[in-house]
Amino acid sequence: MLNRIKGKMPNWLFIVIKAMRDLPKIINNYIYDIKRYIKYSSSVADNKRLKLEAQITAKYHVIEKGLSMPEPRVGFGKDRVNRLIFLLDRYICKGYCVETTQIQAAIQVLDKYFEFNRSATDNYTLGMVQRANNLFKDIKLNNHIGGTLLMDKDAYLAKTQINFKEFAYGRSSVRNFTEVNVDIDLLLESIKIAQKTPSVCNRQSSRVYLIKDKDKIKEALSLQNGNRGFGHLINKVLIVTSDLNAFKGLIERNQSFIDGGMYSMSLLYALHYHGLGACALNWAVEKGKDSKLRNALNIKENENIIMMIGVGHLPSSFSVPISKRKDLNEVITII
Template identity: 25%
Template sequence: MSITGNLRQRLGPRKRAVQTMLSNKVPQFIGAANFFHLNGAFREEQAAVAAGKKKHLEGELDHSNRMFLRRSVHRIEKGLISQPRRDTFAADYIGRTVETAVSFQEILKQDDPGELKWASDVLNRYFEATQNSTDRRIGAARERWLSVGVKDSDNGVGDISGNACELAPFEQPQLSDAADRYQSLTAIAYHRRSVRWFEDKPVERELVEEAAAVGLTAPSACNRQSFRLLVVDDEDLRKRVAEVPMGTAGFSHQIPAMAVLIGQHRGYEHERDRHAIYVDGGLFTTGFILALEGLGLNTCCINWPELKSKNERIRDLIDLDSDERVIMMIAIGYGVPNQLVPRSHKRSVSAVVQWA
């Protein structure tokens, strides 16, 4: 006898009530159990996560996974600052890290010498710190690194402030004039509003890149920063891209530049991290839009709807790999002076912050 029949027999006089309950609740339960399989809204996300895992694994195996390198170097840095620091750590992945760093040398020399110097300086510091380790994996990786490791990695590269230095763990200095800096930051944050009407004036690319540099100071999962920012300023393409998301009707035609933030699942080997691209993307965006405001530009953050039709349409306009997902879009331009903007009153601190 079925579960439904057993319940009806046991409850006797309450048969009608139970029948009503079962007719309402059992389909809901069945639907919940199979929701991700039957509801097409999640299939594209699942496919992207699966594609990202595949790219991650293949890249790790052939030492071509840049996100694996970034994550590994970050993990090594955390080991270097541990208190107390162990003689042996990172042994299970140091060999693959060295091989990946070696394979990326020539690419990073051209593409991002700062990343190359960071990996090199941290690995050099690591092998100094683990000299007393008896783990043969570390010894083999040390020999490999010393034989083919990066030579003269400085190339005039410094930290994010442009100061020439070793790109490895360092002593954090106190922030000077912290109170004044806080006031400047809050002034920019309070001034920024979603602006939808822009002057017919091009957006300087160098200003967008300066703002992106601020956005990239945001924390991310193991410092992977597994996303890219596509800024569309071609007149024809930006109009078509701006029409795709919901919420741009009536003003999409006059947006001077549309930034598309694209997450890349390839940075993650586990499906448990499938939301990391959205967390990291949001952290990047906050600094990015505040920096744009400080540079005299205005922005409007545009939500991306998870609809198959929208995903298909945006893929017809811009190149997206199988593991890439649009996180959001950001309209950028010089706002028309004295325009009305929504007040968008924010929730109070007391309504949001709780203490336990």
């Protein structure tokens, strides 16, 4: 309708009318995002299990990182260690599960920290050791999952000698699939590889919904606006989300999209590694559709939906768009 009257008025007037039409919608959708962030991130309330666990992870990560520095200083990060013990105390007092990977790793990192600082004799450190011993005395620990690993350069480099260039250049978004069923185990293996994706403070906010039910796949794809012409061939849909519990405060308001985006790329590579065809499917929607998908698939309210990925087996031959990339001089600024 607007486009029809575009040529019949001055351009500035067209822009004003368009802005007046779109602005309330944009503000409305931002309010939806703000409300969700305030309600589900750790910005306000922070003592639910997942929120506490995310803070514990962020804290133990800093200490684990400190232990891996070229020359760690005896007594480094005492206040952070103190805070970590405080958070673990709160977590344990609430009766939350201590067998999760992150709590186990946190306790082990503290152990390694005190081992590194065994020469410290100040009351602050000794007090922390005592509190930690009391707190963790009844907790059974798993194998080595927290602390540092000593890497040998040659061994480290040996693992880089896959042909990543060929692999990365060889991947394309695939929009044509056979009817052969995609084995769930292949998808689980791919998700496991994607778990190695870096994330802010190792907080690992990414989650994956694996949709195998045909009706649910159809319903999900009917809400997505980029699968016309090939959606009916998609065998499984993965939906990557990011748990807002992992984030806190103003400065982390966009972090879920960064962590979720990186995770999604790893997942695309992992699917490619397993010989599957895959296509990222945008979740660029207004709040109404966002709610519809949540309701249809029981996607948790505390998670931001990052994208869908359509997956299937490759036909013996298929076309892909060239999707020409920009030249280096179009993207690089050397300073």
